[in-house]
Amino acid sequence: MSIDLNLSLSENFRLKEAIASQTASRLGINNLPNVEQTACIVKVAQHILQPVRNRFGIPFSPSSWFRCLDLNHQIGSKSTSQHTKGQAVDFEVPGISNLEVAKWLEANLSFDQLILEYWNQDEPNAGWIHCSFIDQSSNRGHAKRFDGKHYLTGLEG
Numbered sequence: 001m002s003i004d005l006n007l008s009l010s011e012n013f014r015l016k017e018a019i020a021s022q023t024a025s026r027l028g029i030n031n032l033p034n035v036e037q038t039a040c041i042v043k044v045a046q047h048i049l050q051p052v053r054n055r056f057g058i059p060f061s062p063s064s065w066f067r068c069l070d071l072n073h074q075i076g077s078k079s080t081s082q083h084t085k086g087q088a089v090d091f092e093v094p095g096i097s098n099l100e101v102a103k104w105l106e107a108n109l110s111f112d113q114l115i116l117e118y119w120n121q122d123e124p125n126a127g128w129i130h131c132s133f134i135d136q137s138s139n140r141g142h143a144k145r146f147d148g149k150h151y152l153t154g155l156e157g
């Protein structure tokens with residue numbers, strides 16, 4: 001079975017963006033989702049990434065999205081990571097601070113976890129945004145920030 005990497009997940013996002021990984025390429029890992037994982041990837045595109053794209057009007061491509069268990073292990077992430085299910089994505093919007101994007105997302109979208117990764121209070125564009133989506137009835141709506149050592153509740157404080 002061949003997989004169409006140009007498959008549209010939403011107006012502006014394609015399947016190839018969900019599976020792209022320099023580490024996977026380098027190590028020859030076949031980072032392809034199964035049907036169940038693909039369904040989760042589509043939800044993230046439609047309920048998180050596309051609304052962000054529409055709101056800010058700036059093209060961007062996620063830095064990390066789906067990670068098969070092998071790839072996830074290679075980059076040192078826990079096997080429970082929502083990236084392995086296709087439910088989580090890491091991204092930044094060029095020219096807009098991560099704090100501003102995350103605050104808009106928190107106020108306007110349903111999400112499971114929203115984390116300002118490697119947050120730095122003196123630098124609103126430090127790190128990146130991690131966001132996960134399961135479905136509206138299961139999403140926990142937890143917003144946090146991670147300073148490289150600890151998780152703190154909320155996007156600011």
Ligand SMILES: [Zn+2]
Pocket residue numbers: 064083088089090130131
């Ligand atoms: Zn992440």
